[in-house]
Amino acid sequence: MRPIGIEALDVHPGLLQIAASDVFAGRGLDAGRFGNLTMSRRSVALPFEDPVTNAVNAAAPLLDRLGPDVRDRIELLVTTSESGIDYSKSIASYVHRYLGLGRNCRLVEMKQACYSATAALQLALAQTASGFSEGAKALVVATDVSLADARAEYAEPATGTGAVAMLVGDEPRVLTVDQGAFGTYSFETLDSARPAPDLDIADVDRSLLAYLECLGGSFADYCSRVEGADFVRTFDHLAMHTPFAGMVKAGHRRMMRELGAAAGPEVEADFARRVAPSLVYPGEVGNLFSGSLYLALAALIDQVRPADPARVGLFSYGSGCSSEFFSGVIGADSTAALAETRIAERIAGRGRLDFAEYDALLDETRGCLRPDRHRRVDHEPHLALLDRVVDRPKILALAAIEDYHRRYEWI
Amino acid sequence: MSDLTRTQVFDTLRRNALDVVPELDPAAFAAERTLSELGCNSIDRAEIVTLTMEELGIVVPVHEFQQGYDIATLVDVMLKHA
Structure with a gap:
């Protein structure tokens, strides 16, 4: 292919x-x-x-x-x-x-x-x-x-x-996308919305719960299409939609608890290693809405600066709600391409x-x-x-x- | 409908709240209070609710949750789907 x-x-x-x-x-x-x-x-x-x-x-x-x-x-x-x-x-x-x-x-x-x-x-x-x-x-x-x-x-x-x-x-x-490797999860709810040109509304609790459910649901769908996919071992890094870092941390913790049978310091260490690099730009810029996941991907590449191929799991979530978990590979070319952007x-x-x-x-x-x-x-x-x-x-x-x-x- | 009682759901919520936010005052965990009044932030609240649902084997549709529910209402919502 x-x-x-x-x-x-x-x-x-x-x-x-x-x-x-x-x-x-x-x-x-x-x-x-x-x-x-x-x-x-x-x-x-x-x-x-x-x-x-x-x-x-x-x-x-x-x-x-x-x-x-x-x-x-x-x-x-x-x-x-x-x-x-x-x-x-x-x-x-x-x-x-x-x-x-x-x-x-x-x-x-x-x-x-x-x-x-x-x-x-x-x-x-x-x-x-x-x-x-x-x-x-x-x-x-x-x-x-x-x-x-x-x-x-x-x-x-x-x-x-x-x-x-x-x-x-x-x-x-x-990013070289893993073709056919994706999982989706969507359902109607009202967790946040922009019903008028100058009005944002949000229910924080509903939004967080929807995000967590979608992360689990889209990854389960990913697993049904990708034989042997494993949340802990398949991905060298993770980049997720980042409204604020705490939400990503909660998502990661839940997945590790459910799928990694891990808790406490082990989860913290995994988060620091696989997820935290992606949060650097979102923590500087703030939630970019539709661009948020890809700002996180840019941060990940710029922070990790991979010299060898590494697989990234990406989770995209949009209120309302629709979500997708997919994956791809970054490497030395990614490092060079991002360096050009400064x-x-x-x-x-x-x-x-x-x-x-x-x-x-x-x-x-x-x-x-x-x-x-x-x-x-x-x-x-x-x-x-x-x-x-x-x-x-x-x-x-x-x-x-x-x-x-x-x-x-x-x- | 399982045989879950109000007390079981309430106790599970309280235990998980204390796990997630250890500094929470157990005596303050009362039906008419909200988790945020007790000092739980949004991430804590999502964690407490998710852990409780997982433990009790309950799936509540996301749209049935709303920010600002007191603990009694959270118990009601969960019992409805038990």
Whole structure:
């Protein structure tokens, strides 16, 4: 079987950040609960950033590195998001324009909370595996924004903004997917949702229980398709959807208890070895929603820097709910491909905000998904914040909404 | 319907709560309190409920849980599916 998978991956980790401890202090949250979140910082959006700019700012550097030959072979562009900006018109249509992709390309936006990027990845892999268009590439961009404010309570310090772009094809450097090795588990529930453009709702307990049930259920389905699969021995590493590290830890602990017959220090050691490397970027950026799992994968590769092939188990979960456990192989090529992206440097180079600056930005950014007929977005008042970003690249920014049409410019 | 009693479910919940959060005051574990009032965070609560269901062989559909349930309601929800 010909290898297929993720050829390149890049992240837009946001341009600004605030220390999670500053959000705790600013909101008067109980510091005793800080450890449960395991967050250092979270990314914060500017008023001219939205799901389109996040997507383009993640994918543009990836495409620039690969050159025009690869760009011309992109025949499928999928944006995945729970931050839609229109009931009909896709984020992908804007992303296609501002990335300058060719006209012979399928465009679509997919939604299933934080799971959707994995559904898009499977669609892209299916395009590759079908062989219907030899050498065709697919670009999947998971892009979201945070609406979290004081109403989100303990989720606020853990909610990020940004995007992950992945090029999918038959020359996988980042992740070679184990073909046919997957398990799915889905059922209807309401654990978290975004029922309006400026409103997130969540039932924390229901969401955690759904996540845990889905991890067990999707892995059981994986085992029914992959003979001899074993949670403890089959995977050198694990990367999971990471709304906050505590959730991943709970998931891992449950699986180890049920399938590994392990408890206590043994579970802790396994977590530190197989899972913790994937939490480094999520702990800096916050929950990226649909891009969260792939931010975790990027962190895993950058932290472990594999020199030899290693198998990764990946768990994707989206509220509502749908989930998938699948696997793939990373190795020396993955290490080299991720090193080119300098994600760690860009995360470290974000401009720091204090709580008052952060809180003032929320008043404007909260409305970023609202489908206004007309809106002018003044960049000027925020340019000083941009100056705090180390080695800031040129970025796409929302300039205006004119008769519902979003207009962007490079600044 | 198995022969599980309220007391058995309540006791199993309490034992698991004390396992997961050892600093919890056993005397404070009362039917009208919520786990979060007793100092259990969201991860602890999920762990306590999951362990209890596993131990009692009960599967409660996720949508029947809601944040803020007191312990008596948790016992009711579990008994319904015993």
